[in-house]
Amino acid sequence: MDDLLHTPLHELHLELGARMVPFAGYAMPVQYPAGVLAEHRHCRAQAALFDVSHMGQIILGGRGAAEGLEALLPADVQGLAPGRQCYGFLTNADGGIDDDLMIANRGDHLFLVVNAARKASDLAHLQANLTGVEPVTDRALLALQGPGAEAALARLVPDVSALRFMDVAVLEWGDAALWISRSGYTGEDGFEISVPEAQALDLARTLLAQPEVAPAGLGARDSLRLEAGLCLYGHDIDAGTSPVEAGLAWAIRKCRRRGGSRAGGFTGAERILPELEHRPARRRVGLLPEGRAPMREGVALFDARGDGPPAGQITSGGFGPTLARPVAMGYLPAPLAQPGTTVRGDVRGKLLPARVVPLPFHTTTYRK
């Protein structure tokens, strides 16, 4: 643990009694004394504060940044209005996903939030292809998520109430300029807040002092995003997975598809554009294992008879605290990927049934 990087909230995690684990080169809190289940439920019922400072924050300030970025990914960056954010993914020449990210239009520049484990490689890729690419290294990133998030944050920064889902704004809190987006990774309403390092501890402590707010670690973050049907990079999506297979075609707007005003012109379009029209051979699906045994990442999936070679694999799975039952996501060939289909997962040598269901497991409550 000694050579791990610390986020600006490190001392707060220790003070709160967090169990720290190595994650993407950082010492991060996996849970606090309340435990993953309680932290998860608190987020769904009230509000949870997560330290996500390990994630990469990057500014694209060069001229033509939106146009340049569109050559690296299939999002509608040029159509993104100032003060708005969209979800996207950097694609590779094989049409796979090199990372998924948030892209915000902040008027005179773009602001990206990328995955911790991918930030060095993303940065190199962006700098090789665009000008004015600057990593933001002097800011922490906090996520405040849950139905009580707005009330809690509005006591500090009243103007956040005017934001709707995927809006971004710079709002003042004391001397600090907070870069706030109304978004998150839990399926709940909430905010991600980029705060100058010097004020990060003070902001986190002030938020934790609000009656709605309790700290939550990476464990709860993972079970929350799983229930919300959101992909985890390196697990549900990776360099070999296309966005269409992953069920992320909704993030490829019409203008970037065949017949659109800026069709194609991004890395991997040769695979991705045809897949948008002809359903891919395999798809990411939601799975409800029957019984109580969780089906975790790596569990091989078979057809209902359970014979023959594996048809697919679980990519994320565990216990869904809100549903009080196991939930999982994985990939299956198109004929088995229809909701209602029963498949079997190999759990310690037993072929246990699981039902294919639409995602998400838990209905999202974004303030659109």
Add this chain to the structure above:
Amino acid sequence: MKFTEEHEWLRIEGDLVVVGITEYAAEQLGDVVFVELPEPETMVAKGDEVCVIESVKAASDILAPLEGEIVAVNTALTDNPALVNEDPMGDGWFFKVKVDDLGALDSFMDEDEYKDFIE
């Protein structure tokens, strides 16, 4: 009460040995969400994997600490796996095993030795 290096506790009850996991182990595991119990009347050898515990984080095995016959399992854990966290040394027991020689328990740690072991 005796303790194993796998963080099980063993309590003698007549000619049976009740087996559970320690408070320390339960805390390390995190919230338990699923327990797969052995079939009663199963003969087990020392070191056999007899139970699976799934926590929010991962799956772990419980090994048979002694050779003998499983004569009872705590079916309450099937419906309420959280008992392992709430009362690991009591209501969260896993199974009872009938052993030929209770003297075999002497080789395990007592409470003070176990406390030293986990420090």
